[in-house]
Amino acid sequence: MSMQSMPNGLARWRDRWVEAALSGDRSGAMAALDAALGEGRDPREVLEAVIGAGQAEIGRRWARNEATVAQEHMATAIAHVGLTRIHASARGPHPGVGRIVVACVAGEQHGFPALLLADRLDLEGLDVRYAGADVPLGCLGALVADLDPDVVALSVTLGTNLPALDEAVAVVRRNAPRASIFAGGAGCPAARARALGVSPGADTVPETVALLSQAARLGAARSQPREGA
Amino acid sequence: MGERDDLPGDLDLAVDAFRRELAFAVDAEGRITRLGGGGLRLGLGLGDPVASAALFDTADKLARFLERARVEPTRDWELCLRVDGRPMTVSCSGLPHGDGVAVLATTLPEDHQSSLRALSSSIDEITTLNRHISSQNRDLAQLNTDLSESNAGIMALHTEIEERANSAATEAEIKRRLVAEVGHEFRTPIHSILGLTRLLLDRTDGDLTQEQERQVRFLRSAAEELSLMVEDLLDLSRLDAGAFPLRQSQFQLDDLLGELRGLLRPLTVDRPGVELHIDSPSAAITLDTDRIKLGQIVRNLVSNALKFTDAGEVRVRSRLEGERLVMEVSDTGIGIAEEHQGRIFEEFARLSPGRPGTGLGLPLAQRLARLLGGDIEVKSAVGVGSTFTISIPRVHEEVIRLREMEHRAATDDRNRPRILVVEDDRKSLFVYERYLDLHGFQAIPVRDLPTARRVLERERPAAIVLDVMLENDTSWAFLNEVKQHEAYRDIPVLVVTVVGREREARALGADEFWLKPLDHERLLRRLDQLVRERAPKILMIDDDSRARYLLAKHLEGTRWALVEAETGQEGLDVARQQSPNVILLDFVLPDLTAFDVLDELKADPRTRQIPVIVHTARQLAQDEVDRLNQSCQGVMLKQHLSQELAIHRIRDALAQAQSHATGDA
Numbered sequence: 001m002s003m004q005s006m007p008n009g010l011a012r013w014r015d016r017w018v019e020a021a022l023s024g025d026r027s028g029a030m031a032a033l034d035a036a037l038g039e040g041r042d043p044r045e046v047l048e049a050v051i052g053a054g055q056a057e058i059g060r061r062w063a064r065n066e067a068t069v070a071q072e073h074m075a076t077a078i079a080h081v082g083l084t085r086i087h088a089s090a091r092g093p094h095p096g097v098g099r100i101v102v103a104c105v106a107g108e109q110h111g112f113p114a115l116l117l118a119d120r121l122d123l124e125g126l127d128v129r130y131a132g133a134d135v136p137l138g139c140l141g142a143l144v145a146d147l148d149p150d151v152v153a154l155s156v157t158l159g160t161n162l163p164a165l166d167e168a169v170a171v172v173r174r175n176a177p178r179a180s181i182f183a184g185g186a187g188c189p190a191a192r193a194r195a196l197g198v199s200p201g202a203d204t205v206p207e208t209v210a211l212l213s214q215a216a217r218l219g220a221a222r223s224q225p226r227e228g229a
Numbered sequence: 230m231g232e233r234d235d236l237p238g239d240l241d242l243a244v245d246a247f248r249r250e251l252a253f254a255v256d257a258e259g260r261i262t263r264l265g266g267g268g269l270r271l272g273l274g275l276g277d278p279v280a281s282a283a284l285f286d287t288a289d290k291l292a293r294f295l296e297r298a299r300v301e302p303t304r305d306w307e308l309c310l311r312v313d314g315r316p317m318t319v320s321c322s323g324l325p326h327g328d329g330v331a332v333l334a335t336t337l338p339e340d341h342q343s344s345l346r347a348l349s350s351s352i353d354e355i356t357t358l359n360r361h362i363s364s365q366n367r368d369l370a371q372l373n374t375d376l377s378e379s380n381a382g383i384m385a386l387h388t389e390i391e392e393r394a395n396s397a398a399t400e401a402e403i404k405r406r407l408v409a410e411v412g413h414e415f416r417t418p419i420h421s422i423l424g425l426t427r428l429l430l431d432r433t434d435g436d437l438t439q440e441q442e443r444q445v446r447f448l449r450s451a452a453e454e455l456s457l458m459v460e461d462l463l464d465l466s467r468l469d470a471g472a473f474p475l476r477q478s479q480f481q482l483d484d485l486l487g488e489l490r491g492l493l494r495p496l497t498v499d500r501p502g503v504e505l506h507i508d509s510p511s512a513a514i515t516l517d518t519d520r521i522k523l524g525q526i527v528r529n530l531v532s533n534a535l536k537f538t539d540a541g542e543v544r545v546r547s548r549l550e551g552e553r554l555v556m557e558v559s560d561t562g563i564g565i566a567e568e569h570q571g572r573i574f575e576e577f578a579r580l581s582p583g584r585p586g587t588g589l590g591l592p593l594a595q596r597l598a599r600l601l602g603g604d605i606e607v608k609s610a611v612g613v614g615s616t617f618t619i620s621i622p623r624v625h626e627e628v629i630r631l632r633e634m635e636h637r638a639a640t641d642d643r644n645r646p647r648i649l650v651v652e653d654d655r656k657s658l659f660v661y662e663r664y665l666d667l668h669g670f671q672a673i674p675v676r677d678l679p680t681a682r683r684v685l686e687r688e689r690p691a692a693i694v695l696d697v698m699l700e701n702d703t704s705w706a707f708l709n710e711v712k713q714h715e716a717y718r719d720i721p722v723l724v725v726t727v728v729g730r731e732r733e734a735r736a737l738g739a740d741e742f743w744l745k746p747l748d749h750e751r752l753l754r755r756l757d758q759l760v761r762e763r764a765p766k767i768l769m770i771d772d773d774s775r776a777r778y779l780l781a782k783h784l785e786g787t788r789w790a791l792v793e794a795e796t797g798q799e800g801l802d803v804a805r806q807q808s809p810n811v812i813l814l815d816f817v818l819p820d821l822t823a824f825d826v827l828d829e830l831k832a833d834p835r836t837r838q839i840p841v842i843v844h845t846a847r848q849l850a851q852d853e854v855d856r857l858n859q860s861c862q863g864v865m866l867k868q869h870l871s872q873e874l875a876i877h878r879i880r881d882a883l884a885q886a887q888s889h890a891t892g893d894a
Binding site for chain 1: 306345349350
């Protein structure tokens with residue numbers, strides 16, 4: 001998400017969030033979050049513009065050597081708490097929206113981007129199951145076989161984990177044949193997804209949310225007659 | 230790993246081998262110009278661009294670092310490089326070196342890195358778990374919503390059913406009332422006709438010609454027919470209203486059959502070709518049910534059979550099958566077509582218009598049979614005849630249950646308060662018994678007032694539940710009787726009724742008044758209060774032990790408990806400790822005067838409200854009486870102390886204390 005598109009009011013809270021998170025001030029960060037929510041903002045907006053944009057900003061600071069990996073870790077831990085706080089306001093899926101499983105491929109330790117996407121979809125009223133970071137292949141297979149999702153979104157943050165994506169796609173195809181598969185994340189170029197015959201995620205969170213929810217609804221609509229039979 | 234396999238012997242080389250560092254130099258284009266020691270390897274050769282070791286999107290940061298280090302010494306930049314074949318975060322420092330840069334990269338200690346990894350994955354796991362729980366919670370909440378929705382649906386359905394039942398009940402009630410009203414209105418003129426035709430036939434007002442007599446007889450038989458019709462109608466409407474009480478008695482079937490023979494013979498007079506046989510059973514049958522209703526059933530069936538039989542016979546046979554009485558009324562009449570057999574018990578279903586009758590006899594017979602716990606079945610063939618079979622229990626079920634209940638009530642369980650329940654409806658009586666029994670009371674169930682009176686003569690119940698139709702004035706009289714009677718007055722009476730005449734009930738002394746339907750929980754709570762509350766305590770302060778003994782005797786058999794004190798001081802102490810409900814104070818005490826005691830009592834908030842009756846053996850002077858009247862409830866002379874008087878006075882004092890207490894509340 002680019003800086004320009006961010007609402008001014010929320011930019012203030014994002015900056016507070018970033019400062020607090022980098023200095024390990026969890027309660028300061030939550031105060032910024034609560035203040036943003038307290039303005040009557042849509043939780044989806046707060047999630048994207050405060051936590052999501054805040055994490056992106058911290059990444060940029062690392063690239064400018066203004067933040068260390070240790071600070072990044074700390075900030076991510078705080079961001080988990082923030083997401084959980086916002087997630088508490090999610091009301092559960094609307095009927096007929098379709099089910100989405102969001103998972104990180106095996107070995108991928110960076111669960112945060114996938115969680116953020118999952119929570120964002122959840123707030124959208126979709127039926128989302130977040131499988132976590134570093135989901136072993138066997139677990140992923142069993143999970144999708146069990147949940148029979150309409151969409152499976154696989155997240156890769158480090159390019160070194162791309163080989164695990166190939167295996168993950170194969171196991172999902174085998175165990176949940178009717179699911180549409182998406183692959184995305186910082187470590188997964190769109191070309192790689194296309195090469196695997198799956199859909200790439202979009203560049204921004206809202207666009208990805210739109211893509212996935214559309215696919216999930218389509219999947220749910222298609223599966224209706226089958227369930228009725 | 231060849232480089233490190235041959236561990237060197239000298240110090241510098243050893244240090245080199247254990248260092249977790251990486252040293253290299255690049256030119257202005259970022260190509261490797263030198264590779265140093267330091268334990269770690271980049272995996273690149275001379276001339277390779279160092280950017281190819283940077284991980285994906287961190288090449289920019291590496292470029293920025295090199296750019297800066299070419300100009301000035303730059304310390305501690307974290308970069309992600311592929312080192313020793315795997316991605317690693319290294320901290321790089323660089324110096325200008327020719328037109329390029331000399332770089333030293335150090336790694337974080339392994340255990341720090343793995344701690345960080347463990348921490349991240351723990352956080353992720355916790356979050357995953359949290360999402361899992363919240364999704365489960367949502368499923369639960371959804372389930373809850375579904376449940377409460379279906380619950381609401383069921384409630385709505387119930388309401389609808391109830392409304393329909395109500396409207397059906399209202400319709401039935403209107404019909405019943407109409408029938409009852411009209412029936413009663415018809416009775417008087419019919420009886421006039423019957424009476425007048427009787428007078429005419431008796432020639433009271435002069436002779437009749439033969440033709441006139443024939444006409445009058447027609448008139449009379451038509452009126453008799455009409456009269457029967459009206460009676461059947463009234464019976465049916467009473468059955469509908471549930472106001473057809475069962476009057477069971479023990480009797481021999483043979484006696485009933487004998488009566489029926491006499492009663493039914495006249496019906497055969499205008500049926501010369503038909504014989505009526507009422508056979509006696511092979512062995513005597515003793516019944517315990519409603520004799521009149523059974524007779525009515527047989528009479529209806531026989532008269533119905535006679536109506537449809539022109540030749541042959543109508544026969545009544547009886548037998549016992551186990552504990553059931555089976556009676557068959559068979560005829561050689563016209564029979565009932567199969568398709569009509571299902572309708573013959575419907576009211577007004579007259580299937581043979583040419584025949585006399587109201588269409589009410591069979592439905593009435595069936596309803597009566599059901600009231601007796603049985604039913605009537607029919608077998609018939611057109612042109613051959615019909616057989617109606619009555620089957621009822623030999624002993625009516627409620628008789629059995631009532632006997633069991635009476636038997637239970639007769640076994641006095643000393644540990645449980647006994648509650649006299651007066652209730653004319655048998656079913657309610659069973660419900661009462663069960664409820665009371667479950668909650669530690671023993672019910673003495675009675676169905677009428679004479680039995681209730683007999684119970685009161687025999688024992689003193691802890692309370693009376695009077696659940697009767699209070700439209701009936703005898704019930705009011707009973708309530709009045711109990712509350713007027715010295716011995717019973719203190720027994721709490723709870724009136725439960727369908728008519729709202731609470732004021733009258735209260736005026737007659739009912740301790741509680743409830744409209745039906747009765748909330749049993751409330752009844753039990755109130756009973757608990759009334760029966761189980763502490764017995765009112767009477768404190769008697771008197772140095773005369775005979776006087777105390779006498780009062781104790783007087784109070785025997787009442788709910789009251791007596792506490793005694795010999796001196797004024799002792800009396801005051803007891804009053805403060807035990808808070809009696811009433812104090813009887815001797816005017817002359819060894820230590821204090823009655824006035825002293827009274828003043829002390831009034832001075833203490835704990836004893837101020839307790840009513841005091843002063844009793845004395847000597848005539849008091851008028852000023853003493855006046856003074857006492859200001860601070861006590863009343864004066865009682867010892868020589869006049871009868872049980873009745875004592876009880877009266879104490880009761881008045883208690884009543885006043887009670888109204889005081891409720892007034893304060």
